[in-house]
Amino acid sequence: MLTRRRKSKRDFSCGRKEEKDFRQPVDAMIQPPPGPWDISATTPNFFVDNKQQIRVPYTSSIKPCHNCVGMGRKPCNDCTGAGNQMCWVCNGSGFHIGNDRCNHCNGRGRNNCNSCNGQGSKMCDMCHGKRQLLVYIRLNVNWTNNTEDYVVEQSSGLHVDNISKVSGKELFRDSQYMVYPLMGFPDASIVQASERLIRDHQGRYSQTSRILQQRQTIELIPVTRVTYSWKGNTHIYFVYGNEFQVHTDDYPATCCCSVM
Numbered sequence: 228m229l230t231r232r233r234k235s236k237r238d239f240s241c242g243r244k245e246e247k248d249f250r251q252p253v254d255a256m257i258q259p260p261p262g263p264w265d266i267s268a269t270t271p272n273f274f275v276d277n278k279q280q281i282r283v284p285y286t287s288s289i290k291p292c293h294n295c296v297g298m299g300r301k302p303c304n305d306c307t308g309a310g311n312q313m314c315w316v317c318n319g320s321g322f323h324i325g326n327d328r329c330n331h332c333n334g335r336g337r338n339n340c341n342s343c344n345g346q347g348s349k350m351c352d353m354c355h356g357k358r359q360l361l362v363y364i365r366l367n368v369n370w371t372n373n374t375e376d377y378v379v380e381q382s383s384g385l386h387v388d389n390i391s392k393v394s395g396k397e398l399f400r401d402s403q404y405m406v407y408p409l410m411g412f413p414d415a416s417i418v419q420a421s422e423r424l425i426r427d428h429q430g431r432y433s434q435t436s437r438i439l440q441q442r443q444t445i446e447l448i449p450v451t452r453v454t455y456s457w458k459g460n461t462h463i464y465f466v467y468g469n470e471f472q473v474h475t476d477d478y479p480a481t482c483c484c485s486v487m
């Protein structure tokens with residue numbers, strides 16, 4: 228038997244987002260920004276993990292770029308801002324051994340820096356030369372599917388870990404904003420598990436997140452136990468689930484098998 232729950236969560240990102248698109252409105256200080264739970268997010272598909280990022284209204288402002296101190300350019304690291312570098316052919320002397328003039332630097336001893344084309348500085352890669360940044364608070368919304376299973380094993384001898392991995396015939400399905408504990412199901416342990424799982428999820432997630440949708444299903448998973456003889460000894464194997472998974476604890480031969 229499987230019961231499944233679903234909840235969602237959102238939290239404010241503490242960092243600030245910098246970007247170079249100035250078409251977005253500057254709206255900080257117009258009015259106080261809304262709290263994280265007051266901002267509406269697009270409802271995603273139910274029971275699928277999802278993430279959204281939302282620019283919080285009334286937090287956008289423009290500030291000078293901190294990376295280039297508002298200059299739009301940064302000194303080139305390769306030439307430390309000089310725009311040229313020592314010639315590696317003549318080690319800066321301008322001459323080869325034997326007093327021939329160095330062809331590589333035409334006797335200057337230095338060459339233009341390739342990295343900055345001799346300018347000594349490069350465009351700032353944070354503001355792309357615009358000198359300013361749009362700064363705002365970004366809300367990260369995380370939708371998380373929290374699933375829990377309760378498995379009742381009915382004396383087949385197959386370990387419950389195996390059963391959890393397959394699907395079965397669906398006997399019951401309930402999906403709504405908040406599901407209710409099962410009533411009147413023949414197996415009392417499943418009724419108890421339903422009540423416990425719903426209470427657990429309520430306690431665990433309602434404080435720090437909001438529930439978007441819950442779903443509860445009961446599946447009947449068929450398990451076939453097969454007893455067979457091999458070289459005078461008796462062995463068993465199991466076939467289970469809609470997927471016809473096969474499991475055995477003591478398969479007697481490890482090669483040359485054929486499935487009939």
Ligand SMILES: [Zn+2]
Nearest residue numbers: 314317329332
């Ligand atoms: Zn040279």
Ligand SMILES: [Zn+2]
Nearest residue numbers: 303306340343
């Ligand atoms: Zn340079």
Ligand SMILES: [Zn+2]
Nearest residue numbers: 292295351354
């Ligand atoms: Zn910059």
